[in-house]
Amino acid sequence: MHNKNIAVGRYTVSPMSHPDTEGHFVASVSIRSGSGASCTDRIWRFTHRFPSSALALRYATTEGANWARRH
Numbered sequence: 001m002h003n004k005n006i007a008v009g010r011y012t013v014s015p016m017s018h019p020d021t022e023g024h025f026v027a028s029v030s031i032r033s034g035s036g037a038s039c040t041d042r043i044w045r046f047t048h049r050f051p052s053s054a055l056a057l058r059y060a061t062t063e064g065a066n067w068a069r070r071h
Helices: 053-070
Strands: 006-008 011-019 025-033 040-050
Touching: 006 053, 011 053, 025 053, 040 053
Parallel strands: none
Antiparallel strands: 006 011, 011 025, 025 040
16 A cells, blocks of 8 residues: 655655555555656665554654655
């Protein structure tokens, strides 16, 4: 499940959540910058499990936006 992309400075933060095999949800986030041939995409997959997709998305959004603000 994808949440809406958010712009943070020169980065686009795209949080995602995925169900695991035990009925929980895991979070990941894509952070992109640039365009075309000079595009860079960083993807983080987090190990913490969440009871809902919404909580996983909130965590991914927060972590991704915090990283983008620091860089």
